[in-house]
Structure formats: structure tokens, C-alpha cells
Amino acid sequence: ALVPQSLDVANNRLSALPAALADCPRLKDANLRGNPLRDRRLEKMGRAEGGREETRRRKREKQQKKDGGDGERDEAEAVGKLLLKVLHVGDNPAPMVVRASPGVRDVRPYIVCCVLRGVQLRPGNAVRRFLSAQTKLHEDICEKRTAATIATHDLQLVKGPLTYSVLPPAELKITPLGRKEIKAKDLLRQLQVEAEEQRKQKKRQNVSGLHKYLQLLDGKDSYPCLVDAEGVVISFPPITNSEKTKIRKTTRDLFLEVTSDTSLQICKDVMDALILKIAELNRFTLENKEEGSGSDDESDALSGPVSVNPSQNTQQPLVVEQVRVVDMDGNLKVLYPSKTDLATVSSLLTVIR
Known part of the structure; x- marks a missing residue:
């Protein structure tokens, strides 16, 4: 039998709720507003839930206005037609596993990962929009990578199981x-030289690209890294990930990684936001009649306007694997x-669990 996760009985004449609701352990939210309930505590619950949703709505609208006004809000609301399916570990015959070594505890202790299948990156400038969105998340919710760092990989190029560990800069x-293969200590020295050249050329203190994040590793004797089953480092947060697992136009399945030295919850919040943004971009790409092959350029790119045609709703749900x-x-x-x-995006995405 189907077990409901939400209940909307607003604006009815209910004075009490049936005891059978106690047999619905998966019920997550209930809209009870507008009912003459005898038990005033239930009415408060309804108001509290409504208040939380209103707070979330205002926060989304504020962010959307910052990002570009009503046009983006309309596009975000259209994402409500998306389906995001979660494949549990027990349902997956070969789930990806990440082993965390004890050494990360004192360097960068928090990591959250998942697999996302079914992305569309081939048409037009889809890859550029994807990379631009990731850059924007790094600037905003990741607070210029000081709160968290995102790494996205082509799943087909990731050899699991993975190990999240630490290594000395020279190793x-x-x-x-x-770029070409390089030791971490030499990469940071190279980036510092490039940063100084940037400052001299532009005659200002600010620098761009990876150079902005060098200070995040100051004072650390070991650096965090994600290593694949072949012993290859595929991620070096918060600086860069590897050319080996680079996202390309042919990429359909992603391995997503968020790390932080601040908190586990920040990792989860950033991952929620990343999945939502990819879902938006996926829908826009499928419904946009773009021509041309676009570019795999890894540099920051500003995406142009996306033409959404609601009549073309042939999208299959994205699948998130635990x-x-x-x-x-x-x-x-x-x-x-x-x-x-993924509860914070429930008003934009329908999560099938």
C-alpha cells in the first residue's frame, strides 16, 4: 500500500484528526491551516510548518532576485515538473563507497558524496552553463570555498572504491x-608565481581562478585528497580536481563530492543546492532548442538566456544513488x-524514494 509523505487538509471543517494518522510513520508534513481544531497544539503545528515554508519561499525569492529577477524565478518554478529518483544503497548491486582515513580528521574532516545519473551536457553550451553554475555556487553558498568545496567527476572515469585521505605536499x-601532472607543493608554488604576475599585469590586489584559494591551505602539513582504486588522486580540495575525471560533453553520469573543514551539515546543504541546480540546468537543456556543438572550455562562462518550451516535457527523472x-x-x-x-528543495523537486 502507498504510504503518504504529505497531507493537505487545509480549509476544511475538521475539529479533530483521526487516530489512524499515528500509523503513518513516513508522514513528513501536514497542512492543517483553516480548520476549527479543538486541540490548539495541532493548529500551532500547522502554523509552524507554514511559517517554515514561508521563510524558505522568501529566501528562495531573495536569492532568485539576486541571481536575475523574475525570469529565473519562472524557470525555477517550472522545475517543479522534474522527478528526482533516489536509488538506495540496498537497491544498487554495486554501490560506490568512500573510505575516510583517520588523518583527515585534523585537516579537512567532512565529506559527502553521491552519484547523479542522466545529465544532459551534449547540446549547445550545456557544459559551459554547468561549469558556470558550479563557479557561482563556489562564490555564494560555499563562501568562496571557505565553507565548502565542490568537485564534479565523470562517473565512468572514476575507479572505485575511493579513499579520502591526506598526503604531505611533496607526495x-x-x-x-x-595542466600536467605535478606535486602539490610545486602546484601551489606555481600558482603563487602566477598570482603575482596577475597582480602586476592588472595593477591590483585581487586575483582570479585557483589563485584565490591558496591561503586556504596555509599552515597545513598535509593536504586532503580523494584517491581512486588505482592510486590516482582525482581531487585535491579546495584547489582542484583531476583532468582524469574531467566533465565532458559526453558525460551522462556524475560523481559529486563536497568537502568542508567547517561542518557536515554545510556539506549536505551545498550538495542539496548542487543537485537542485543540476536538475534545473538539465531541464533547461532538454527543453532548449540550441544549435552548435558548444565548447568544453573549463574557464568560467556566463550563460546566455535559455529558451524554455513547456510543451517538450520528455525528460526522464534524474537518478541519485546513495x-x-x-x-x-x-x-x-x-x-x-x-x-x-534534499528536503529543503522539496517545493521545487519531487523526490521519489
């Missing part, structure tokens, strides 16, 4: 996006998405 080797983070003994540390994750 950590990575092939950064658009990823476990365990310690080196196999004990569970984090599972994403859990039952409480």
Missing part, C-alpha cells in the same frame, strides 16, 4: 584540470542522501 601528485562514507574498518560515517536530505 601528493595530481594532474590538475588543464554513497556511503565509511571509516577504514567499514563503519558507516555518512550516507547521502539520507531520509532527511
Whole structure:
């Protein structure tokens, strides 16, 4: 039998609620407003839920106005037609697992990962929009990477299981996006030289690109990294991820990673926002009649206006697969998405669990 997760009985003549509701353990929210309930505590619950939703709505509208006004709000509301399916670990015959070493505890302790299948990056400038959106999330919700850092990988190029670990700067080797393989200490020295050249050329203190994040590693004896089953470093947060797992136009399935030295909840909030943004972009790409092959350019790009045609609603739901983070003994540390994750975007996405 179907078990409801939400109940809307607003503006009826209910003076009491049936006791059978106690047999609905998966019920997450109930709209009870506008009913002459005898138990005033239930009325307060309804108002509290409505207040939380109103607060979320105002926050979304504020962010959307900041991002570009009514046009983007209309597009975001249209995302309500999306379906986001969550595939649980137990339903997946070969789930991805990340093992976290004890050393990350003192360097960058928090990591959240998941798999997202079914993205559309081939048409037009879809890749550029995807990368631009990631850059914007780094600037805003990630607070210029000081709160958290996002890394996105082509799942087909990720060899699991993965290990989240730390290495000394002289031992950590990575092939950064658009560069040749290099040791972490040499990469940071190279970026510092480039930053100084940037300042001299532009005659100002501000620098762009990876150079903005060098100070985030100041004072650390070891650097965090995500290593694949072949021993290759695919991510070096908060600086860069690897050319080996780079997102391309042919990418259909993603491995998403968010790390932080601040809190686990920040990682989850950023991951929620990232999945929502990818879902929006996916819908826009499928409904937009773009021509041309676009570019795989990894530089920051500003996306042009997207033409949305509501009549073309042939999209299959994106599938989110849970990823476990365990310690080196196999004990569970984090599972994403859990039952409480992706709840903040429920008004924009229908999550099938």
C-alpha cells in the first residue's frame, strides 16, 4: 500500500484528526491551516510548518532576485515538473563507497558524496552553463570555498572504491584540470608565481581562478585528497580536481563530492543546492532548442538566456544513488542522501524514494 509523505487538509471543517494518522510513520508534513481544531497544539503545528515554508519561499525569492529577477524565478518554478529518483544503497548491486582515513580528521574532516545519473551536457553550451553554475555556487553558498568545496567527476572515469585521505605536499601528485601532472607543493608554488604576475599585469590586489584559494591551505602539513582504486588522486580540495575525471560533453553520469573543514551539515546543504541546480540546468537543456556543438572550455562562462518550451516535457527523472562514507574498518560515517536530505528543495523537486 502507498504510504503518504504529505497531507493537505487545509480549509476544511475538521475539529479533530483521526487516530489512524499515528500509523503513518513516513508522514513528513501536514497542512492543517483553516480548520476549527479543538486541540490548539495541532493548529500551532500547522502554523509552524507554514511559517517554515514561508521563510524558505522568501529566501528562495531573495536569492532568485539576486541571481536575475523574475525570469529565473519562472524557470525555477517550472522545475517543479522534474522527478528526482533516489536509488538506495540496498537497491544498487554495486554501490560506490568512500573510505575516510583517520588523518583527515585534523585537516579537512567532512565529506559527502553521491552519484547523479542522466545529465544532459551534449547540446549547445550545456557544459559551459554547468561549469558556470558550479563557479557561482563556489562564490555564494560555499563562501568562496571557505565553507565548502565542490568537485564534479565523470562517473565512468572514476575507479572505485575511493579513499579520502591526506598526503604531505611533496607526495601528493595530481594532474590538475588543464595542466600536467605535478606535486602539490610545486602546484601551489606555481600558482603563487602566477598570482603575482596577475597582480602586476592588472595593477591590483585581487586575483582570479585557483589563485584565490591558496591561503586556504596555509599552515597545513598535509593536504586532503580523494584517491581512486588505482592510486590516482582525482581531487585535491579546495584547489582542484583531476583532468582524469574531467566533465565532458559526453558525460551522462556524475560523481559529486563536497568537502568542508567547517561542518557536515554545510556539506549536505551545498550538495542539496548542487543537485537542485543540476536538475534545473538539465531541464533547461532538454527543453532548449540550441544549435552548435558548444565548447568544453573549463574557464568560467556566463550563460546566455535559455529558451524554455513547456510543451517538450520528455525528460526522464534524474537518478541519485546513495554513497556511503565509511571509516577504514567499514563503519558507516555518512550516507547521502539520507531520509532527511534534499528536503529543503522539496517545493521545487519531487523526490521519489
